[in-house]
Amino acid sequence: MTKRYHHGDLRHALVAAAIGLLDQRPAAVVGLREVARAVGVSSAAPYRHFRSREDLMTAVAAEGFAALADRLRAIATGGAAAGSTAQPTAHLTALGRAYVAFALENRNLADLMFRQPGPHPGAPALATAAEAAFAPLRAAVTALCGRPARDETVGAWALVHGLSMLAADARLSGDLREPARLAQMVDRVVAAYARGIAVMPEAGGEDAVT
Known part of the structure; x- marks a missing residue:
């Protein structure tokens, strides 16, 4: 060969x-x-x-989280440059769109990152990469609530992750999976969530989530 x-x-x-x-x-x-x-x-x-296929897949999952972090950081950086930090709801919805788009564009990679049993979640590089990908979402929710908000951040993550998995698994009706329609739905659902958590009383601290 x-x-x-x-x-x-x-x-x-x-x-x-x-x-x-x-x-x-x-x-x-x-x-x-x-x-x-x-x-x-x-x-x-x-x-x-x-040492094994599982070790390779763990490295691949870590690279996937690094790519997701890059995409979400680009949203955060672009928003700051445009002055959208004054509009935290719009910023959170933009992050939601980016998260869902990444999951749909990289379906098998996202599946490995979140659902395959192979990679061990305790692997240091994987844990570090996952935390880096989570950081822009945490920052956006903190800005929205005006305080560290662990529960609300987990809720935002669950919301966009759930939408991405429903779309990827074709659990949404066909019209909702059309890219433009899906982006619109993500905007509306995340914006509704953002309006709700912005007025919620504080509950929980700023402990690491991932």
Whole structure:
């Protein structure tokens, strides 16, 4: 077999190849041997960096959370530049749209990140990446409530995550899954939630959620 991989970061190449394969099939059927073929290295090469398929999938999930964090931070940065920090409800709905869009554009990756049994949630890199992805949502809810609001932040997360999973699993009617209609629904539902939590009394602290 002719090797296509000659130098550089093999670990990163393997993770990137696995993510590419997830565009085509669920994580449960992506194996180390297939990932090695995609990179162009021997079937033994991945074991230099990953002890098992589960280790590789944990790294892939962490990369997924990093990508989600980048997307949500871009919303936060763009909003601050545009002065939308004065409109926390609009900011929270924009984050909700971005979250749902990411989950639908990366269905198998999102499934691995949140629902596959393989990656161990206690893995430090995975936990750190997940927390980074959660931070923009926490900041938006804090701005909306004018205080750290742990329960309300979890509620906002559950809301947008639930909508994304319902859409991905085709549990919503066909018209609601149309991109423009889905974005409109996310806006309306998140805005209604935001109006409610903005007037709720304080309950709970600012302990880490993820």
